[in-house]
Amino acid sequence: MSADAVSTDTTTVDTGAGSALDRPFPRAIEMATLSLACVVVGGVWLGSHATEEASLTLPTALMVVAAALLATAAAMVSRVKGFSWNAFRRVGKWALLAYCVSAGMIEFAFVSNDAPSDVLWVVTGLLVIFALVVPFLIATTVARYQD
Numbered sequence: 001m002s003a004d005a006v007s008t009d010t011t012t013v014d015t016g017a018g019s020a021l022d023r024p025f026p027r028a029i030e031m032a033t034l035s036l037a038c039v040v041v042g043g044v045w046l047g048s049h050a051t052e053e054a055s056l057t058l059p060t061a062l063m064v065v066a067a068a069l070l071a072t073a074a075a076m077v078s079r080v081k082g083f084s085w086n087a088f089r090r091v092g093k094w095a096l097l098a099y100c101v102s103a104g105m106i107e108f109a110f111v112s113n114d115a116p117s118d119v120l121w122v123v124t125g126l127l128v129i130f131a132l133v134v135p136f137l138i139a140t141t142v143a144r145y146q147d
Contacts, residue, residue, distance in 0.1 A: 035069035084146035092139030
């Protein structure tokens with residue numbers, strides 16, 4: 001057996017169909033993740049101040065920023081050519097169902113603990129965004145890599 005029997009050629013053959021990793025994709029996942037971070041920080045802040053009278057300025061501002069980031073991410077994904085909307089819907093509907101149940105249980109905890117109505121409005125807004133952003137992240141990631 002000669003030394004030439006083993007090839008060290010690492011070049012790949014271009015088949016014309018680019019990998020999902022090679023296709024350009026907007027920074028929608030990053031924006032949606034920032035949206036989720038805003039929701040988490042706002043929720044933790046509300047939860048840590050639940051027993052005292054506190055300003056709702058920070059969680060309200062975070063809620064508005066989170067909604068704007070999520071809307072921007074959705075708009076960015078809607079413009080992607082060749083995006084697998086079928087996979088997005090198939091995955092997204094079940095993730096949405098699961099996260100709506102989770103958000104509903106968290107909402108119930110605030111309602112059953114007699115949270116003031118102004119706090120409840122902010123919590124509800126944050127939970128709606130939470131129930132939308134996580135399924136959006138899951139469905140977008142799956143659909144992005146779907147062939």
